[in-house]
Amino acid sequence: MKLSIGNSSRIEPASERDLEGLPSFDELQEMLYPHRDIADLDEDSRNVLIEGELIEMSGRRILSIKCPSCNERLDLSDENICNFCGELVDEPRYLLMIPGRIMDDTGEVMITFFGREAESILEMTTDEVVNIINQSADESALEERVEDLNGVTVRVIGNADMDVYSEELRFIPRKVVKKEL
DSSP states (O other), rough: OOOOOOOOOOOOOHEEEEEEEOOOHHHHHHHHBBBBGGGGOOOOOSSSEEEEEEOOOOOOSSSEEEOOOTTBOOOOOSSSSTTTTBBBOSSOOEEEEEEEEETTTTEEEEEEEEEHHHHHHHTTTTHHHHHHHHHOTTTTTTHHHHHHHTTOOOEEEEEEEEETTTTTEEEEEEEEEEEEE
């Protein structure tokens, strides 16, 4: 959605009459992101809100190293050249990803937090994670912190799809709405 405002535009506060009949914030959220029980998810579930407890959160390998040129998983040769696209890699791109499961009263589903949503759930930036892992020279340096997420209740908006490797439904959050211990 885009709003363009120019010299001839006029912005005024909405009157009480303008606001009559408008849905509340909660009603708008329910229209845009309907709540689903986990048991009701299918691979066509898009822009849905689910709520549940995080379980089986894994922090063994939470960084994926990507080539900045082709965005493929980076497998550097001895000369710092991407084996996929052949480009010289001065500084790789890092993707933070935190896998686990989410459970409600109706069932459970795989969940993987990527990028900003992984930062939000972990309460750390990707740069902070990279620094800790590089300083410790241990890919699982934050395993305990990630495992502390087990038992945390979250509300997330996202999409469900089929994981081709496990042939199991998974949920990919696009927005962490709420996180509570």
